Amino acid sequence: xxxxVFVTAAVALVLAGxxxxxxxxxxxxxxxxxGQVMCPTCHTTLDQSDAPAARRIEVFIQRxxxxxxxxxxxxxxxxxxxxxxxxxxxxxxxxxLLAWWLPIxxxxxxxALLGLGVWRWSRSRGEEPETAEPEPPLDPDEERRLDELxxxxx
Amino acid sequence: MTARLKLVxxxxxxxxxxxxxxxxxxxxxxxxxxxxxxxxxxxxxxRRLDGSGxxxxxxxxxxxxxxxxxxxxxxPCKSEAKALEQAWTRYRGRGVEFLGVDFHDVTGDARRFVxxxxxxxxxxxxxxxxVTGSYGISQVPETYVLDRHGRVVLHLAGPIxxxxxxxxxxxxxxxxxQS
Numbered sequence: 001x002x003x004x005v006f007v008t009a010a011v012a013l014v015l016a017g018x019x020x021x022x023x024x025x026x027x028x029x030x031x032x033x034x035g036q037v038m039c040p041t042c043h044t045t046l047d048q049s050d051a052p053a054a055r056r057i058e059v060f061i062q063r064x065x066x067x068x069x070x071x072x073x074x075x076x077x078x079x080x081x082x083x084x085x086x087x088x089x090x091x092x093x094x095x096x097l098l099a100w101w102l103p104i105x106x107x108x109x110x111x112a113l114l115g116l117g118v119w120r121w122s123r124s125r126g127e128e129p130e131t132a133e134p135e136p137p138l139d140p141d142e143e144r145r146l147d148e149l150x151x152x153x154x
Numbered sequence: 155m156t157a158r159l160k161l162v163x164x165x166x167x168x169x170x171x172x173x174x175x176x177x178x179x180x181x182x183x184x185x186x187x188x189x190x191x192x193x194x195x196x197x198x199x200x201r202r203l204d205g206s207g208x209x210x211x212x213x214x215x216x217x218x219x220x221x222x223x224x225x226x227x228x229x230p231c232k233s234e235a236k237a238l239e240q241a242w243t244r245y246r247g248r249g250v251e252f253l254g255v256d257f258h259d260v261t262g263d264a265r266r267f268v269x270x271x272x273x274x275x276x277x278x279x280x281x282x283x284x285v286t287g288s289y290g291i292s293q294v295p296e297t298y299v300l301d302r303h304g305r306v307v308l309h310l311a312g313p314i315x316x317x318x319x320x321x322x323x324x325x326x327x328x329x330x331x332q333s
Contacts, residue, residue: 083282
């Protein structure tokens with residue numbers, strides 16, 4: 001009886017080893033995919049969720065990893081099962097492309113506005129002495145009265 | 155030139171604010187609520203869980219329908235499964251259709267659940283949760299009973315095995331059969 005158990009365990013070990021060795025590409029990992037897949041019931045990524053649905057999806061991913069499925073294949077299977085919303089990142093095509101370009105456009109527009117503001121501010125500071133109105137010259141009458149006043153002070 | 159630039163900037167900010175306001179209004183006006191008793195049940199077509207084609211709610215028109223929303227990861231769904239199967243075997247002879255809607259579930263898990271609980275009524279899968287959302291489902295199990303005209307007779311947000319729901323479920327079924 002004990003011998004039979006040992007033989008069964010040995011066969012299981014050999015089979016598990018051969019299954020792992022059968023992978024012709026580097027295996028992906030649950031940790032890598034967890035941040036890319038959403039929990040459908042709680043709308044956070046799997047690594048931030050303890051919901052039962054998230055746990056079941058993790059089990060599914062781990063099982064497929066053990067079967068040597070690639071990350072792309074696992075993502076495709078999840079999309080076929082749950083729809084595109086299961087992926088944390090939107091697809092890079094069609095209307096969803098906006099989700100990728102809008103933030104980049106926003107950052108560029110913000111940087112342009114900031115640059116423009118800084119440029120105008122530095123320009124206005126440099127021009128300040130030039131824009132100051134020069135004192136109008138005194139006419140002869142005023143100059144004479146000023147001389148009289150100064151003479152009195154002496 | 156400067157004044158024109160300022161105007162363009164102000165218009166851009168205003169456009170952004172209008173866009174955000176539009177998004178908020180759209181979100182508020184498109185929130186999904188559970189259909190009320192007497193209202194028509196939202197139409198849908200979903201693929202069968204066993205992969206053999208699809209089922210549309212419209213194809214069941216003319217018969218009372220029990221729509222049960224469930225998932226394999228839902229603990230109360232396990233305790234409810236047996237009661238649902240018993241109700242199905244009891245009422246199918248009276249022309250009542252039962253349809254299980256599995257949502258947010260891994261297909262393999264859902265099939266194992268059906269086999270483990272020996273469920274024989276038709277099952278469809280709503281992986282994306284779009285249909286489930288149109289029924290205002292926030293947690294499973296939830297059950298709708300529809301009359302022959304596709305109108306909601308009863309909505310139970312919880313297992314039909316719970317004390318107040320068990321009686322209401324029977325009453326709802328009776329009402330749907332008489333419709």
